[in-house]
Amino acid sequence: MAFGAFATTAAQSQAEDAPRRRSWVALVLLLPGIAYLALFFLVPLVSLVLTSFNAPGPSGAMGDYVPGFEWSNYVTVVSMYGEHIIRSFLYALLATAFALLFSYPLAYLLGVRLRRFPLVQALGVTLVIAPFFISFLLRTLAWKAILSDEGPVSTALHALSLLGSDDHITGTPFSVVFGLTYNFIPFMTLPIYTSLERLDLRYVEAGGDLYAGPVQTFLRVTLPLSLPGVVSGSLLTFIPAAGDYVNASSTFLGGTGTQMVGNVIEANFLSLQNYPAAAAMSIILMAIILVLVGVYVARSGTKDLV
Amino acid sequence: MAQQAFAESGADLELSGITKRFPGFTAIEELDLTIPAGSFFALLGPSGCGKTTTLRLVAGLEEPTSGRILIGGKDVTASKPYQRPVNTVFQSYALFPHMTVLENVAFGLKRRGIRDAAGRAHEALRLVELDHVSGRKPAQLSGGQQQRVALARAVVNRPALLLLDEPLGALDLKLRRQMQLELKSIQSDVGLTFLHVTHDQEEAMTMADTVAVMNKGRIEQMGAPQELYELPATAFVANFLGQSNLFPGEAVSSSGDLLVVGTGGTRLSVPRERAQRHSGEVVIGVRPEKILLHSEEPDAVAGQNVLGPGRVVDVSFSGVSTQYQVAVPGLGTLVVFSQNLVYGSVVSLGAVVWLSWGVEHGFGLADDPASIEQPGRFVDDTDTSAIALQQRAALEAELDEA
Amino acid sequence: MSAVGRFLGRFALPVYGVLAFVFLLIPIAYTIVFSFNQVRRTNIAWRGFTLDNWTNVCDDPTVCQSFANSIVVGVVATVLATALGTAIAIALVRFRFRFRSGTTLLLFLPMASPEVVLGAGLAAEFLTAGVPKGIGTVILAHTMFCISFVVTTVRARVAGLDPALEEAGRDLYASPGQVWWRITFPLLLPGIVAAALLSFALSFDDFIITNFNSGSFMTFPKYIYIASARGIPPQANVIASAVFFIALIVVVVSQLTTAARRKRLARG
Numbered sequence: 022m023a024f025g026a027f028a029t030t031a032a033q034s035q036a037e038d039a040p041r042r043r044s045w046v047a048l049v050l051l052l053p054g055i056a057y058l059a060l061f062f063l064v065p066l067v068s069l070v071l072t073s074f075n076a077p078g079p080s081g082a083m084g085d086y087v088p089g090f091e092w093s094n095y096v097t098v099v100s101m102y103g104e105h106i107i108r109s110f111l112y113a114l115l116a117t118a119f120a121l122l123f124s125y126p127l128a129y130l131l132g133v134r135l136r137r138f139p140l141v142q143a144l145g146v147t148l149v150i151a152p153f154f155i156s157f158l159l160r161t162l163a164w165k166a167i168l169s170d171e172g173p174v175s176t177a178l179h180a181l182s183l184l185g186s187d188d189h190i191t192g193t194p195f196s197v198v199f200g201l202t203y204n205f206i207p208f209m210t211l212p213i214y215t216s217l218e219r220l221d222l223r224y225v226e227a228g229g230d231l232y233a234g235p236v237q238t239f240l241r242v243t244l245p246l247s248l249p250g251v252v253s254g255s256l257l258t259f260i261p262a263a264g265d266y267v268n269a270s271s272t273f274l275g276g277t278g279t280q281m282v283g284n285v286i287e288a289n290f291l292s293l294q295n296y297p298a299a300a301a302m303s304i305i306l307m308a309i310i311l312v313l314v315g316v317y318v319a320r321s322g323t324k325d326l327v
Numbered sequence: 328m329a330q331q332a333f334a335e336s337g338a339d340l341e342l343s344g345i346t347k348r349f350p351g352f353t354a355i356e357e358l359d360l361t362i363p364a365g366s367f368f369a370l371l372g373p374s375g376c377g378k379t380t381t382l383r384l385v386a387g388l389e390e391p392t393s394g395r396i397l398i399g400g401k402d403v404t405a406s407k408p409y410q411r412p413v414n415t416v417f418q419s420y421a422l423f424p425h426m427t428v429l430e431n432v433a434f435g436l437k438r439r440g441i442r443d444a445a446g447r448a449h450e451a452l453r454l455v456e457l458d459h460v461s462g463r464k465p466a467q468l469s470g471g472q473q474q475r476v477a478l479a480r481a482v483v484n485r486p487a488l489l490l491l492d493e494p495l496g497a498l499d500l501k502l503r504r505q506m507q508l509e510l511k512s513i514q515s516d517v518g519l520t521f522l523h524v525t526h527d528q529e530e531a532m533t534m535a536d537t538v539a540v541m542n543k544g545r546i547e548q549m550g551a552p553q554e555l556y557e558l559p560a561t562a563f564v565a566n567f568l569g570q571s572n573l574f575p576g577e578a579v580s581s582s583g584d585l586l587v588v589g590t591g592g593t594r595l596s597v598p599r600e601r602a603q604r605h606s607g608e609v610v611i612g613v614r615p616e617k618i619l620l621h622s623e624e625p626d627a628v629a630g631q632n633v634l635g636p637g638r639v640v641d642v643s644f645s646g647v648s649t650q651y652q653v654a655v656p657g658l659g660t661l662v663v664f665s666q667n668l669v670y671g672s673v674v675s676l677g678a679v680v681w682l683s684w685g686v687e688h689g690f691g692l693a694d695d696p697a698s699i700e701q702p703g704r705f706v707d708d709t710d711t712s713a714i715a716l717q718q719r720a721a722l723e724a725e726l727d728e729a
Numbered sequence: 730m731s732a733v734g735r736f737l738g739r740f741a742l743p744v745y746g747v748l749a750f751v752f753l754l755i756p757i758a759y760t761i762v763f764s765f766n767q768v769r770r771t772n773i774a775w776r777g778f779t780l781d782n783w784t785n786v787c788d789d790p791t792v793c794q795s796f797a798n799s800i801v802v803g804v805v806a807t808v809l810a811t812a813l814g815t816a817i818a819i820a821l822v823r824f825r826f827r828f829r830s831g832t833t834l835l836l837f838l839p840m841a842s843p844e845v846v847l848g849a850g851l852a853a854e855f856l857t858a859g860v861p862k863g864i865g866t867v868i869l870a871h872t873m874f875c876i877s878f879v880v881t882t883v884r885a886r887v888a889g890l891d892p893a894l895e896e897a898g899r900d901l902y903a904s905p906g907q908v909w910w911r912i913t914f915p916l917l918l919p920g921i922v923a924a925a926l927l928s929f930a931l932s933f934d935d936f937i938i939t940n941f942n943s944g945s946f947m948t949f950p951k952y953i954y955i956a957s958a959r960g961i962p963p964q965a966n967v968i969a970s971a972v973f974f975i976a977l978i979v980v981v982v983s984q985l986t987t988a989a990r991r992k993r994l995a996r997g
Contacts, residue, residue, distance in 0.1 A: 047824035054813035061873040062839050065850030072853045130746045143984035148750045154976035155757050156969045157934050158953040163756035227421035229408035231435035245425045264843020272957045283845045303846045
């Protein structure tokens, strides 16, 4: 599955021995796909960069911009939306942490403890990916209904006086982080499951043989060996969570005070038609993510990601 | 926790009444075994005979269904692997892939809180002549180097008992020889008790002081390698350790020092003290290299068994010796090894030959002839379904631990 | 270890697992249950059980139309992405070429980019180039983000394929074309099918990139997004539930076959 996308692949080694033969075949195989990606991935990035420097057009009409070199676009968006940027990464970080706490035990159960029951294991994996089978937006709306003021959770908390009469669950940072966590749990669980499922239990035995108790063995053997899964799952959760705008949107789990970078980009691009601002925000988002991911990957020592 | 200091010397291992059942089959049946301190003991047997299970029981990786395990007189049956003064050199080496060689070797010392773990680890690496690669990851080492690191990682803890699970299996012949010597010298240097499990008879015989041949969860025979080879007690041992020519027959007379057995229309003699059974249906045998080939009928001499005439049905040259298959009417096909003292084979295919051997080389087995199948051309020594079951059960047990 | 500790060690994790699965399934159950709700104006409060929504799915024509649109986009994008991605995967494993690491990076980046950036970038490109948004731009966009996932999925399969099998085919007088169709392709098929299913799922559920590049063209997720402001009709729940059950059956059947095969192997 593609959840190994960020994990190590064995594919490299074979190509190492592959002779430099019939390079035209390689070219024929590669060219269409690479050209496609260049045209619809690289060119769009370049065009985002260019758009981010555009200046307002002479007509001054909405959506009218001409090529320019307006560095000030960046200054403007950072001063206007700095708060949104910080909020996005904070929410994404929290969602990643919660998803990790939720997923690791589940992945351990599925990948190690249930190894001798292949059918139960398969069923468990199916249940983990089951949320993918139902629309992402409907899942989020379902949580909105469950957590809404009329929903069972709020009613119960109000009855227990754990929630003040003026307090709500939806529309708060809590519900946004909750929604982000829920929606990306499978992205976290599956890569961790994959590395734990492949974990050679003989290493665990060797840990026991070398005087490490269960806790020590877990911390020094099991956890480090499942680290590629943790790294991969964290990236698969953090990146889309940082750029998400559905959960934080006020018709979903968010409110006026929970807007994230994605909401800003969407509003500027699609409603306000302030393309330079949307483009500048996109570039900032992308740049921060690349830096954070680079640092994270370097520090966790998983070099074979790319 | 196992915070005790290093073992001063090797300790006795005592297994008493050990039985291990897995769902669906019994791996070990009522096993009693005592291994004296400081010895190099080999458990030899085919795959699925229960030898690896025995090792895992001693290591604490499996729990016996019944029976007790004592190390140095202390009952460890209920203790966890990390509480036992035992270390294992795993068959797969199980070197932690995310740690360097040095970290691997120092792992056990650090867990026990022993001071100067790194220094001792370097020392152990010097012992196996691998200190220069201490900074590498296991994946950057050759198979032989990994094996030596695994050995250092176990030895550095100075366990009372060192378990070796077919550690040489993955190595090529030359490396194996080198490692065998190295193991022997480490054992004499550090004075540990070694328990070595292997299916390779040559490895067991060259390295161990005592070999126990295991079959179907029981020990068939135990003793010094030479003793086992020269005087196998059962057909299984006779055929698993080297090759044998076996003759089922009836004890005709048992007077004096000799047991005379009638088989295939002829009579063969064995010294009485080399035979396990002295009356009724018996099986006697002789090793192929003890047999001499004659192109003419030899004169009957006292103290010699003579068979023939037979026909040479196969000749295969193997360097040091040549192996002949000789079909003798009434007795089937016998195997004869003959040293290549001259260029070319002594007798050629199709030749008519007589066979003789000194009576003192024969041996009599404890088996009932009815229970012996003459070994076929291909001896099936691996019951794959048993292995699969055992592995499955082993995995389940591991999972329970984890 | 105390008896309590042992008990916890054995059962704490399974109990946690059951609770975690319940949590994961709550919104799914909610969506399915409310596809059977009697609805007056909004589908929020439970008013009683009915099958009407299931029997009259297309009462709300936009729901059905957007669903059909999503299927068309999904199929076309899947076919394109699977073909392009499979070719790249084979080239990556089997050939050494100068820009290999560059190519790998180019394939990795779309997966490492947030969807808003991909969506906004494409929209900016289409805007600059003057391409009108519609079904075409949506298909182009979906194909783009599916390619990387196809490559990752198929590449693992190609790497696991013993090159000696193809050599054996050539040795046994098969032409290059015959080697591909009779040996390579059948062996890669499970990986290609998995990649295609994944592509379709990604495309079918995509909202963010679609939102930037669809103009007035409606897909099923986009319909839900727009309708969420005034209330989702129960027909949307019906379609989502039906899709859920179909996907579940596909996955369960394939998982069961693999698990059964593994079990047989373990038995020996």
